[in-house]
Amino acid sequence: MGCVLLVMALLAAACGNEPAGNSASRDAGTPKRGGSLTILRAADIDGWDPDKAIQLATFQTLPQVMEGLVRYAPDGKSIEPGLAESWKLDAKAKTITFTLRPGLTFSDGRPLTSQDAAFSVELWRKGLSLGTLYAAITATATPDPRTLVIKMSKASTFTLTWLSNGSSVIVPKDFGGMNRKDFFAKPIGAGPFVVTSYRPGRQLVLERNPRYHDPARPYLDRLTYDVVADPNQQMLRYQSRQADAIEAVPLDLAAQIPREEQVIVHPSATIHGIFVNAARQPGNDLHFRRAVSLAIDRARYIQAVFGGLAAPATGGLPPRVQGSVGCGCTYETGLDKAKRELAQSSYRPGTKVELVVDATTPFSTRAGETAAALLRAAGIEVDLQKLEVQVLVDRQAKGAYDLSLGEVGSVSPTVGDIFGLIVATGGLYSGLPMKTISDAFARLEVARTDQERAEAVRVAETWIHDNLPYIPTAFPDRLFAVSPKVKGLNVTPFLSYPADLLWAA
């Protein structure tokens, strides 16, 4: 809509954005206590029920109110104590014993014990969409109010790291007497913030939890999230300082933000790629898939689509999280090679191949057009279809497409959670058999050292490279607009940040 005009205005300006300095260099000074900030996001969280968490914002916000046993470190590379002050693994590493901090209470004063934690673990296991990620957990035990024992069926290190993600939240036992729906309408947790007012789809106001276990944090008195869908409106509010920061600014608008106010996560733990339906022609032919991969000149693609704000894909799994190693192989490009592969495939020249993309943002339509142009140059007759996002998802899920564009990303500090997504969607809607990936995940799950992890991941990466269930093209950056008032913002590669570390200048 109005973005069309902005794109026109930005055509000249959209060249060569170098990543700005990272957040650390901006935050000189000691954190001040007090103050409030307003942050804009384009879509509201999926609700407070952790099982409904799909969007990254949900994973980021939930633990601010309902903290988990452990949390991720601000750099996203390791885990640190949350409600549990320490944990121990037994010899076989199939049992984790968590010791909760003393004197824990929920924000309404109710004491927090291991019973609440055990109830919460059961909740996660039974979750409809994320339950499989807790599959290794078999039972819990609560020998005393401060001790929680989690028993697993295997020595899953993955599970421990996964417990630091935003859906592993601790809630009162039996929801404190309410039913689930009502509880998650007004949740009570033991996190740094409490929900002062929540208007779904509009605004979330968080205020400091006076009973948080760390008296020094959070620094802010109050944190407001405003939901503003229209990017122009977001810009206007940011520029008029009705808001102090914007989460996930569309890359088109990067030039509108002064360099020093940009915080770029380069790259984020996200894969941008072309999904292929390998269950039917022409996608079922490996030569065809290779031709597609060769046809995409990743450098050109990144320049055209992202304005340079991305890194070329070096693997099929997200980078910069625990276990990301790539395959040690390269994704080649070359038009001649592409044409040769195409000739070897069963693709009949002139056959229309449908590429479906999301119609709602100029970014995705631009990506579609660029990809289509590159593929056509290699001799593939691409018919670009722009669809509404849910229709798109529907067709992908049903396998009613040839090619599609999409992005998937990690939601936790470990690369493992993406495996589940890949397996559950049949290789990102490709329909290829997922045995290798499942096996690789089984290995990854119990890997104890970085090296073991790397080997497991490499198996998966190699398989992806060789079989191309999808064609990874780029690892996109993510851009935050941050005014000088905002300090202490540390964004992890999986696009989360602990809000209790924010402070207002």
Added chain:
Amino acid sequence: MTSYPLLEVDGLRVALQRRGTAPTLLDGLSFAVAAGQCLGIVGESGCGKSLTLRATMGLLPAGVERTGGQIRLSHQADAAPTAVPAGQAAGRGLAMVFQDSHASLDPTTRVGAFVTDIVRRRTGASRAAARRRAVELLAAVGVPDPALRFHSYPHELSGGMRQRVAIALALATDPRVLLCDEPTTALDVTLQAEILLLLDAARAERGLGMVFVSHDIAVIRQIADVVAVMYAGQIIEAGPVADVLDRPRHPYTRALIDAVPTLEGPIGRFRPIAGAPARPGRLHPLLPLQGSLRPPGRGLLGRRARHRRARRRAPIGLHPLLLRPLAQRPLALRPRAGGHMSALIRVHSLVVDHPVRAGFLRRRRLRAVDGVDLELGRGEILGLVGESGCGKSTLARAIVGLATPTAGGVLLDGAPVPRRRPPGMRRRIQMIYQDPGSSLDPRRTVSQTLAEPLRRTVPAEKIAHRARELLEMVGLGERQAHALPRELSGGQRQRVAIARALAVEPEVLVADEAVAALDASVAGAVLNLLSDLRERLGLSVLFISHDLATVRGLCDRVAVMYLGSIVEEGPVARVFARPGHPYTRVLLDAVPSRDRRRSGTAGPGPGGLGGVGGVGRLGGEPPSPLDVPPGCRFHPRCPRAAARCGTSEPSEERRDGQRVWCHFAWRHEL
């Protein structure tokens, strides 16, 4: 004692608003009106008479402006008329009564409130006093139950009642001069008589001056003291009404008078004026005649100084170009088909109902035609007369096949006509309508319009030839063949409609008020044509009209309808000379006479029912077909009604070929 005229119009010029040469519409009109005097302005359509009134009031339509002349109005008794600035006269000394249209009164204002409002503006009285005055005015104009009708909206009133309200409004402004623009043209003849009576009385009581515009010379004769004849935007003759109408000087005036059919005098061919009226502004200034209008006291009319000399030079000198040739045909008596004619169409016990939504969910039947028996012979012209709402149009449509009979039927040549007529039968009865403008396709030329019905029966190569024949038969020529309807005059259009009807070679022509929209000077040609067609082709004609004089001139027999049934029927001369039914008598008396002014008050007219034009007091409102009175349906309004009229329906009485349905047939003369 000198008394001044109330209104003086001097050299009025009106033209279209255009840059450059603006076509003149009124070219230097002058006239004056004295107190208590009625000036009639008569002329054909388009001569500018309505425009004169509008210009005097200052109510010219958009695109027309006054380019010269002066209007002078005398605001007080015995004061000399003073000039009135443009547009200031309306409502202040001058008031106007328009031709009734459905929308001539504001549909969202109750009539009582409207009159009250006008009274207050004029007199500044209090609301209560103004209301009382309003009710008085409504009573004075003859609105029954004025206190009740006070709260009515215009759409709840009948046409006649609306016109009375309009007159009340005009009188509420307390005018000096009342301008009337064809106020009775759209009304039934009985109603017309009443309204004329009303206007006359108002004029006499209040000493108003009046200017009465009409195309109907007979009406002018009844109401005006002085008459001015207009043609092409100028007054060409003027004078006291008896002088001008009995002894017209100008050939045009004479022709105009001759064209009007009457109820007295010999029956002969109609005498239309050939050609079409010239448009204003395209004439050389016509020398005004010596109209010797002298109102009591000073006052000049129709005379302009610079023409005085010219007048003496050439008394009736007319530029030869200006005079349209008159259709002078010798008067020939139509062969009257005497004796018995075989019936081509026989209607027996015909009943036609219209379903009407009267209540919320209820439906009531409106019985438009209630048991009619009628016959139309070969080569016969039957007239069907009645006032609006009597069902004559519905009867015609049932005969033609456009309305489905509820009961009874139509026999064509002895054979019953089925509900769905086969095309062969359909073409035998054809219809022509009142408004030829809307019955002809405006986008097709005349020859294209004629070609369409011809296509069915005539091979393609002969169509053009036959079309020309048809046009000849109706008196049109090659030039008209390629014209579009809008380029033709009303009379020409009607002839095209007739030609189209003739194209399928019908045996019967039904003419539903076919000439009602035409001036008398033009209608005559169409009527003569119908007569000729009857001669040449043996065509039968069912001629529906509300105009008795025309029917007298054209028809062999006549049937009179009232509220869905025939009340009298017979040879036209006999019915009109000695009507058997009171209603026929009333109708005849109500028709204004071209030749005589009927006396104003108690003097009995022919038949002796009294009143202006001899109108017996009809009494009451025309009833609705939804509520037919019991017994004789005319009895509530009949001046001769007795007790048994309300209980039993009259049966048919015959005498000399006449049929009457009345308990007092031929015995109603008191």
Added chain:
Amino acid sequence: MPAGRLRFVAGRLLQVVPVLLALLLIVVLLQQLMPGDPARVIAGPRAGAEQVARVRHDLGLDQSTAGQFWTYLTHLSHGDLGRSNRTGIPISAIVGERAAVTVWLLAGGLLVSTLLAVPAALVMALRPRSVAARLCARSLTIILNCPPFWVGLMLASVLALRTGWLPVGGFGEDTGDRLRSMVLPSLTIGLAAMPLLARSGAASLRQVLAADHITTARSLGLSGWPLLRRHLLRNALPPAVTLLAVQAAALLFGAVIVEQTFGLPGLGAEMVNAASQRDFPVVQALTLIFGTAIIGINLLADLAVALLDPRTTWR
């Protein structure tokens, strides 16, 4: 009130019932027509087929159409609009909160467009050859061609961002804030709706001016303001009112765009969100509300015309 008008009012009111039922049916059927599977959306991409089926059952989506219609109708009769699939919050609460925003927006828009359209219509009809009338006509054409989102954006950039007098968006907390935050959106919507209203109002006025009864009124000495008020306006209003009702539907959906542009948390924005997230109960409820609103507006317009024009009767 004369019988004809009473009949009309009664008939018109009765007519609303089948229309509402038809609307309800359409709303229930809508789901079948909409592509995309709500159960899948709620379950998320990681859920397996049986989980999706379970969600579908919980949502009542595996009932027959008639079953769904009946369930919906019964809930509705208790005032229960259902709960949002996403947040679980009762929809009546959502509507209650957000309706105020949209109502303010529409009221403001209507006010602005009426304030602008009425003088324009009067000028164009009564003084057609004047400079003012020509200016009006030209401006209207220009305004008609400006899309609302662009107008809104320009207004926000120029009047709000640069000057800081007005907020660039959002609804605000207290009444003063809210009034200020409504200025630009109302202006945007008002400008979008104005040209059609002004033109049709002028056409209607011109038509009445040429009517016979105006000539009658003028012949009685009425002119100027009394003529206008008593006889002109009341006759010229019915077509304008009818057009306004038709416009209301367009206005309602224009509100959606304007709410997005200014980030107003109204029903329109909620509709867009819910539709894109396949939050079906919300979409259903909002469609019902919008539809009912339009039916109601048309009803009011018809009743207003019946009030104004005494010739109205039920046919």
